[in-house]
Amino acid sequence: MAMTRNEQLLKVQEIFRDVLDQPGLCITEKFSTADCPEWDSVATVQIVLATEAAFEVRIPMETVAGLRQVSELLDLLP
Amino acid sequence: MPPRAAITAIHHCVPARRLTEAELETRFGARHVQSIAKLSGIRERRIVEPGMTAADLAFAAAERLLTGRGIPRESIDLLVVTTQTGDYQIPGTAFVLHERLGLSPACAVYDLNQGCAAYPYALALAQGLFATGVAQRALILNTDALSGIIHPQDRTLVTLHGDGAVATLLEAAQGDEGLLGFHFGTDSSGWRYLCIPASGARQPRTEQTRQQITDETGNVRTAEHFQMNGQAVFHFAIHKVPEVAREALARFGVTVADLDLVILHQANRFMIEQIYKKLDVPPEKQFFYLEDIGNLSGASSPAVLSEAVRQGRVRPGALILLAAFGVGLSWGLTLIRIGPQGLAPIAASIELPSDS
Numbered sequence: 001m002a003m004t005r006n007e008q009l010l011k012v013q014e015i016f017r018d019v020l021d022q023p024g025l026c027i028t029e030k031f032s033t034a035d036c037p038e039w040d041s042v043a044t045v046q047i048v049l050a051t052e053a054a055f056e057v058r059i060p061m062e063t064v065a066g067l068r069q070v071s072e073l074l075d076l077l078p
Numbered sequence: 079m080p081p082r083a084a085i086t087a088i089h090h091c092v093p094a095r096r097l098t099e100a101e102l103e104t105r106f107g108a109r110h111v112q113s114i115a116k117l118s119g120i121r122e123r124r125i126v127e128p129g130m131t132a133a134d135l136a137f138a139a140a141e142r143l144l145t146g147r148g149i150p151r152e153s154i155d156l157l158v159v160t161t162q163t164g165d166y167q168i169p170g171t172a173f174v175l176h177e178r179l180g181l182s183p184a185c186a187v188y189d190l191n192q193g194c195a196a197y198p199y200a201l202a203l204a205q206g207l208f209a210t211g212v213a214q215r216a217l218i219l220n221t222d223a224l225s226g227i228i229h230p231q232d233r234t235l236v237t238l239h240g241d242g243a244v245a246t247l248l249e250a251a252q253g254d255e256g257l258l259g260f261h262f263g264t265d266s267s268g269w270r271y272l273c274i275p276a277s278g279a280r281q282p283r284t285e286q287t288r289q290q291i292t293d294e295t296g297n298v299r300t301a302e303h304f305q306m307n308g309q310a311v312f313h314f315a316i317h318k319v320p321e322v323a324r325e326a327l328a329r330f331g332v333t334v335a336d337l338d339l340v341i342l343h344q345a346n347r348f349m350i351e352q353i354y355k356k357l358d359v360p361p362e363k364q365f366f367y368l369e370d371i372g373n374l375s376g377a378s379s380p381a382v383l384s385e386a387v388r389q390g391r392v393r394p395g396a397l398i399l400l401a402a403f404g405v406g407l408s409w410g411l412t413l414i415r416i417g418p419q420g421l422a423p424i425a426a427s428i429e430l431p432s433d434s
Contacts, residue, residue: 033294033295034294037295038113040110040113040295041234041295041307041308041309041312042113042114042117042308044309045117045308045309045312045313046117048309048313049313049316049352058317059313061265061267061268061310061313061314062267062310064309064310064313065268065271065307065309065310067309068294
């Protein structure tokens with residue numbers, strides 16, 4: 001059964017906590033690079049790779065290039 | 079069978095000036111520098127002092143190789159220079175170096191602006207000219223000094239890149255050694271991700287292009303500086319390089335088990351490790367050369383080969399897969415068989431002092 005968007009958000013949240021090394025981090029769909037100085041290009045790469053592995057998807061390069069907000073990631077998940 | 083080119087000597091050269099971690103932490107703050115270093119594996123870079131250019135590095139590498147091997151200048155019948163940081167827009171740097179090196183009027187000269195994948199492209203060009211009988215002894219010079227086109231406050235690019243040059247001598251293969259195959263490709267949908275926007279006819283330089291812009295992560299640059307969308311390029315490389323490496327191996331009819339060494343463009347350590355892992359390359363066939371010098375762009379992959387030779391990691395008869403990728407976005411792979419006599423290191427320094 002396909003995951004709901006909220007379930008996907010919770011799974012992505014685990015990835016963000018791990019990559020950004022912030023175990024208590026709570027994210028919403030609107031969470032963005034502007035909210036978190038640690039979310040830089042290096043973190044973006046790690047988040048994208050972990051998301052691709054967790055959801056078995058390939059995120060397009062142009063999306064990766066402009067990725068700034070959690071919702072942009074969720075929009076691509078199955 | 080048409081004549082084939084073989085690598086018979088190689089030597090690299092980096093500036094003596096070191097850009098250290100401590101210096102960068104003062105400039106950018108420890109947290110940012112450490113964050114990038116953790117991923118990149120780069121602790122120090124070599125950069126040119128004002129007045130020194132990529133052509134100077136290439137000249138030094140070439141001089142040391144030709145002198146070290148006792149190669150007569152008039153015997154070089156092909157010079158290929160690859161650089162993105164030439165001395166002039168016109169003419170190409172190859173012409174400048176042809177004069178400085180005292181090469182023959184009968185020597186053909188090519189200048190390639192090919193980015194990080196330059197080495198296999200230059201080797202393939204030379205191979206074609208060996209096959210057609212034009213060349214019998216070629217000098218390939220891969221050189222870049224990106225420090226001059228990176229804004230000093232662009233912490234991502236400054237921390238990753240160093241300057242350097244590599245000279246490679248190609249001669250006609252005598253046996254089964256040489257450049258055995260090539261595999262190339264391009265994803266031009268990503269050309270904007272490695273670019274200097276105001277650097278040519280499309281966007282002429284003006285007062286406006288000299289204005290400094292600070293992005294949301296604090297990197298500073300102008301439209302006249304080199305720009306990289308690191309997350310896009312990184313993503314491209316991690317997915318595309320293993321895919322095309324598998325294609326190349328199938329095309330060449332070999333497997334990783336047949337190879338002695340797999341050489342990759344040294345963009346950053348995490349990326350290289352991911353690619354090695356995806357290709358199941360065991361540690362003894364891996365080679366890293368970026369911790370003390372940084373990413374040398376178009377000079378990176380031949381510098382790895384040159385350093386592997388210096389460290390005795392290239393045995394006579396070795397079979398090597400070399401993969402380079404970057405600007406374009408492009409990729410190039412080549413399969414190299416070293417000759418039975420091996421590749422002896424050039425007995426010369428790899429440093430170019432600042433007062434040279």
